[in-house]
Amino acid sequence: MEQSNTFVYTERTTPKAMLKTTLLLALCLSITVVSFGQMANDNTLSVQIDGTEFATQPRRIRIGNAFWITANAIKPDKSLRMWLGTFDRSDILEPGTYLVVDFDKSNSKEIRKKYDAGSYKGIAMIKYVEETRTPRMEYHVGKSQDNDETIDVKMGSDGFLEATFSGKLAGSYWKERGSATVFGGMGRLMNKMEDKVVTKATGYDSDIDPEGNGYKRQPKTDEIVLTNGKARLKVK
Numbered sequence: 215m216e217q218s219n220t221f222v223y224t225e226r227t228t229p230k231a232m233l234k235t236t237l238l239l240a241l242c243l244s245i246t247v248v249s250f251g252q253m254a255n256d257n258t259l260s261v262q263i264d265g266t267e268f269a270t271q272p273r274r275i276r277i278g279n280a281f282w283i284t285a286n287a288i289k290p291d292k293s294l295r296m297w298l299g300t301f302d303r304s305d306i307l308e309p310g311t312y313l314v315v316d317f318d319k320s321n322s323k324e325i326r327k328k329y330d331a332g333s334y335k336g337i338a339m340i341k342y343v344e345e346t347r348t349p350r351m352e353y354h355v356g357k358s359q360d361n362d363e364t365i366d367v368k369m370g371s372d373g374f375l376e377a378t379f380s381g382k383l384a385g386s387y388w389k390e391r392g393s394a395t396v397f398g399g400m401g402r403l404m405n406k407m408e409d410k411v412v413t414k415a416t417g418y419d420s421d422i423d424p425e426g427n428g429y430k431r432q433p434k435t436d437e438i439v440l441t442n443g444k445a446r447l448k449v450k
Contacts, residue, residue, distance in 0.1 A: 255271050255273070255448065256448060257271045257272050257273065257445075257446060257447045257448060258271065258272075258444075258445070258446045259271070259272040259285045259294070259443075259444070259445040259446070259447075260442075260443070260444055261294070261379070261440050261441070261442060261443035261444070262439075262440070262441040262442050262443075263294075263342065263438065263439070263440060264438060264439055265439075265441075268285075268287065268292065268294065270285045270286060270287045271285070272284060272285035272294075272445055272447055273285075273447075274307075274447060274449065277295070279303075280297055280299070280303070280305055281297075281305045282295045282296065282297050283295065283296045283297070283298070283377075283445060283447060284296075285445070286422075290344060290345040290346065290348065291343075291344070291345040291348075291350065291422055292342075292343070292344045292345070293341075293342070293343045293344075293422045293423075294340070294341075294342050295340065295341045295342075296338060296339070296340050296365070296377070296379070296445070297338060297339045297340075298312055298336055298337075298338050298365070298367065298377075299336050299337060299338075300336045300337070301321070301325075301326065301329055301336070301337055306335070306336055307367075307375055307449050308335060308336075308367070308369070309335070309367055309368050309369045310334070310335025310336070310366075310367055311333070311334055311335055311364050311365070311366050311367075312334060312335055312336045312337060312338040312364060312365045312366075312367060313325075313328060313329055313332060313334045313336075313337050313338065313362075313363075313364055314337075314338045314339070314340060314358050314361070314363040314364060314365060314379075314381055315337045315338070315339060315358065315360055316357075316358065316359050316360040317339050317340070317341055317357035317358045317359075318357065319360070320337065320339060322360075324360065325337070325360055328360075328362070334364075335367070338358070338364075338365045338379075339357075339358050340356075340357070340358040340379075340381065340383060340440070341355070341356065341357050341358070341383075342355065342356040342357075342383055342438055342440075343355050343356075343422050343423055343424070345422070346387075350390075350422070350424075351389070351390050352387070352388065352389045352390065353387070353388040353422075353424040353429065354385060354386075354387055354388075354438075355385065355386050355387075355388060355424065355425070356383030356384065356385045356386075356438035357383055357384050357386075358381065358383055358384075359382065359383070359384050361381060361382055363379075363380070363381040363382075364379075365377055365378070365379040366378050366379075369449075369450075373448055373449060373450030374446050374447065374448050374449070375445075375446070375447045375448075375449045376444070376445070376446050377443075377444070377445040377446075377447075378443060378444055378445075379440065379443040379444075379445075380440055380441045380442065380443055381439075381440050382437050382438070382439055382440070383437070383438040383439075383440065384435070384437065384438075385435060385436040385437055385438045386431055386432070386434075386435055387431070387432040387434045387435075388424040388425070388429040388430065388431055388432065389429060389430055389432055390424075390428060390429050390430075391428055391429060391430050
């Protein structure tokens with residue numbers, strides 16, 4: 215399900231106009247929350263991320279040309295996404311064992327060899343994004359790697375998919391470019407706040423990914439560890 219809001223903003227330079235814009239933004243955001251409401255469901259997801267519990271209600275949504283299982287939280291904004299499919303990029307949600315692959319090199323020859331040699335139902339990719347400086351100024355991002363990890367999927371008679379997973383993600387840090395902050399101005403800030411409200415009110419992450427969105431990758435890298443991951447998602 216897709217949700218969208220559009221705010222029309224015309225740049226002004228006077229303090230009075232800025233105050234008016236701020237008040238208008240607050241009003242629009244409050245209306246947005248009321249109109250959306252929190253879309254509750256019976257889905258569950260829990261996982262330890264670097265030893266800290268992350269628990270929320272996941273959903274299956276289309277991002278680009280693929281359907282992702284996506285789980286979101288706020289304060290700070292967080293998003294954990296998982297994709298299950300075949301090596302030729304077809305979406306599937308069927309019982310079996312899925313080979314977790316490198317997020318950026320999922321079609322490499324090395325992964326293809328492992329995929330063909332193993333008894334895998336398909337492949338899986340995982341991405342984690344966490345806001346480390348608000349409002350969405352800096353991020354910590356984690357991506358699945360080629361570490362011989364798997365996701366095990368079962369399908370219950372009640373129509374719920376149940377997945378268990380653990381693994382290590384390659385961590386990177388992202389910071390908003392100064393040019394994006396300066397030239398984006400109040401309009402960029404308003405877009406961030408709107409995205410935050412949509413994420414909070416609906417459970418669908420809205421524009422949380424920093425890559426290709428006015429952010430620069432920083433030299434620092436690390437490892438994000440996922441343990442005891444369990445997801446339960448209604449698919450039938």
